[in-house]
Each structure stands twice: as C-alpha cells, then as structure tokens.
Amino acid sequence: MSLLVFSLFTILVFSSPCCSATRFQHQHRYMQRKITLDLPSKIGINYGRQGNNLPSPYQSINFIKSIKAGHVKLYDADPESLTLLSQTNLYVTITVPNHLITSLSTNQTSAEDWVQTNITPYYPQTHIRFVLVGNEILSVEERRNITANVVPAMRKIVTSLRAHGIHNIKVGTALDMDSLRSTFPPSNSTFREDIAETLMLPLLKFLNGTNSYFFINLQPYFRWSRNPMNTSLDYALFQGNSTYTDPQTGLVYRNLLDQMLDSVIFAMTKLGYPHIRVAISETGWPNSGDIDETGANVLNAATYNRNLIKKMTAIPPIGTPARPGLAIPTFVFSLFDENQKSGSGTQRHYGILHPDGTPIYDIDFTGEKPLTGFNPLPKPKNNVPYKGIVWCVPVEGASEAQLEEALRMACGRSNTTCAALAPGRECYEPVSVYWHASYAVSSYWAEFRTENVRCYFNGLARMTTINPVTEMIAASFQALLFEKRRRTERD
DSSP: OHHHHHHHHHHHHHTSHHHHHHHHHHHHHHHHHHHHHHGGGSOEEEEOOOOSSOOOHHHHHHHHHHTTOSEEEESSOOHHHHHHHTTSOOEEEEEEOGGGHHHHHHOHHHHHHHHHHHTTTTTTTSEEEEEEEEESGGGSTTHHHHHHHHHHHHHHHHHHHHHTTOOSOEEEEEEEGGGEEEOSSGGGOEEOHHHIIIIIHHHHHHHHHHTOEEEEEOOHHHHHHTSTTTSOHHHHTTOSSOOEEOTTTOOEESSHHHHHHHHHHHHHHHTTOOOOEEEEEEEOOOSOOOTTOTTOSHHHHHHHHHHHHHHHTOSSOOBOSSSBTOOOOEEESOSBOOTTOOSSGGGGOOOSBOTTSOBSSOOOTTSOSOGGGSOOOOOOSOSSOOOSOOEEEEOTTOOHHHHHHHHHHHHSSOTTTTGGGSTTSTTOOSOOHHHHHHHHHHHHHHHHGGGTOOSOTTTTEEEESSOHHHHHHHHHHHHHHHHHHHHHHHO
16 A cells, blocks of 8 residues: 555656656756757858859758758858758858947847847757857958957847847857967967957957857968978878977977967967867868969868868867867868859869769768778879969950959059050050950059959959960961951952
C-alpha cells in the first residue's frame, strides 16, 4: 500500500506544472548549450550579391546546402532569403547595412521597427544566430558619424531582442584589420589611437557584457601579397614547415592567420578585455585578379580554404598560440565571384562557385575529406611578382557613350592627365573616342597608381601587357584594309 501511495505521489509531483516548467528550462538550457558548442564547428559561407549574373536566392541557398556549409552570412536581411532559409538547418547571420546605423542609434523605436521587420517574422524557424551591425565601418566615407553610433545601435537592438524574449542571438559588428595600429609581432599589437577610446573600449565593454564575439575580417592574402618575398607563401596557405616566434611571448606561429588573430587578441587584452571570444566574419583567398596581383589563382585559393576548414573543424579545437584549444566561428569568403564590386580584380574573384553552381574548385565544408582526396589543379604562373610593363586600356565592346564616361572620369581629377589630348598636342590624333579614352585611362593610372588607384573605372577598363599604341596601330591597319576592301567591292 505504501509503495502504491509513493508511486501516485511521484506521478503527481512530476506531472505538475511546476515540474514541467523545470523540465522545459533544463531542455532550453541544453539546447542553448548545444547551439553554443555546435556553432563554432560549423563552417559558414558569406553570401554576397554584388553581381549582375548571380542566381536567385532560391538557387543560391540550394547551392549552399550542396556544399554542406553549416552557416550562412548575409550582408543584409533579405526577406526572400530569410524565408527560404527557414526551410533549412543552416544557422544564419544577418547584417544591418552601414547606412542604417545612425538612424537605429537615435531612438529605441527605430531599433524595434528594425527587429520587428527583419527578425521576429522569421525567428525561430529561421535559425538566426548573429546580427552584425555594420560591415567594415572604418572604411566608409562617413566613418566618424557611424563609429560614434554603432555601439548605441547595438545596445538598442539587444534591448529590443530581449523585449521579445530572444536571448540566443548575439550582436556584434564586423571590423577589418585597419582597426589595428600595429600587428607585428602579435604581442605588440594595439588598436589605433583615434578609435581606441571612442570606439573600441565601448565596443569591448558591450561584447563582454553580452557574451558576444569580436568579429574580424581577415585576409592573409593582402598581408602576404604586399611583400611576397619576405613571407613564405606556404606559411600563408597553412602548409610547409615555416614558423615565426614572437620575441616577447615566445609563442610559435605556423601560419599567417594565427598571427593576425592573436594580434586582435593582444590588442583587446591591452584595453583590459583578455577573454572576449573572436569570430572570423570573412576570410578567403582570391581565385584570380589583376595582372599585378601576385598569387591570386585557383590553386592557392583552393589550398587556403581547404586547409582553413581542416584547421577550424578539428576535434578537439586547435585555437591559436595565444588561445590554444578554443573553437573559432569562421565564415569563408565567398560563395560567388561578384562582378560588380569595385576595386582591384581580386575583389571580384573570391568565389568558390560559378553562377551556375559548378565549383571553381572542389571543397568540403565538413572538413572530413582528406586533403589528398581532391583532384589536382593547374600549376599557377603568378606566384611571383610580374616583372613586365602593364598598361590600362578600355575593355572590349565598350560603347561610345561608355568610352566618353571613362574619358571624363580619367580627365576630371588632374589638369595634366589629359593635357596631351588637346587639339594640336602630341596625342590629339587619331581623333577617335576609343583612342582618347585609351590614352586617358592609361595616363590616369600611370599618374595615380602609387596612390592605390586601380585600372577599373567602374568596369570600363582592364590591364594588358600589350602596349596600347601597338594595339591602336594594328586596329588602324585593320580599319584601312577593311575600307580598301569595301571600296574595291563597290567599284
């Protein structure tokens, strides 16, 4: 009888609302812990859309699933993409565009409107895990206004999320390495003086208080390519036996990425925040680029990303010399080449897939495939700096109106750039829009190249190793032959 009473008592207690709530809380904490442990081990992909030849969000998300990425980062909060992602198991990061930061920081209502428009209609069916408020805000023209407002905007978004009972979405911002004043050796790293007090301290205090991540965009390619003769390419690609020992700490580095990551960690430590977690919001290697962009090729891109994924998915986690054993959430840059991005050629060639979804090179986002299991790729020819002469010329097929636009762009900055094209001057003839545009873009590039000006002109110019004068003579000769043939046929 006593056994029966005890059994009934047990059933009543454990079926009570109080106990059900307790079980729910334990289950919720378990899921939270599972997400925390699971997030870093899933390699993410950056899904940018600055191209006029890219597939639809529906196709793109299917491509992301096909490469077995575990996380996708959007550079906005595109409604179509977020709706489609609700039908997947992908973790999702969304971004507040830079131009919205100031308005979100002004009052709580603006932040609430943004959350209600871009998060609550999709969450939790869409597994949103991070909100990044801005991307590389130190690189935009109005950076002073934005940097003053980014942390207040982040606070207001968190307040709105909490008001909706959302606690497992972390808020941060993606910064570039230009936030650091010095990075070598890693132990000597500090944040820039102009932002250390005004931006970095409030940001680090916020990240520490919300247990969020310091998101950093890391591109070892640019660090290596600035001086490829002083740093081993293998060291930048996670291979070979090269090492670097930090003279102050004695920490031994075996790749360039770890050096860059620890530079951030030491800089945070010097501001009093040694334990904030880091996440890599962008990293990759260009599969192509301009003629003078050393090492931008398919083999190096494949090697870098394959080795990166192996490192970041290792169990137990490898971490960095300053933080061994720590898992680091990582997003590969990027899903597609984006042909409408400005800047150097490499900026438009970071993709791992062609627009039709076929791979530019094979890659395994799970990290399970052995590195020896991939098919061989062509040996590159640009792993050493190009020694020849390079010219800047208009692209083939440009219309007369486009050539006139390139001419205006090239001649508008300096009075000397196009002086030789004036009537009666040495380069006035032949009088054609193509010839004048060709001279103008080449002259402009030669004049301002040392100021990091690129041969691009909104997609209207390209580099060539063939002297444009030679090209013009050949074109003129072909035109004369055509005219002679036309007259012969007419007679």
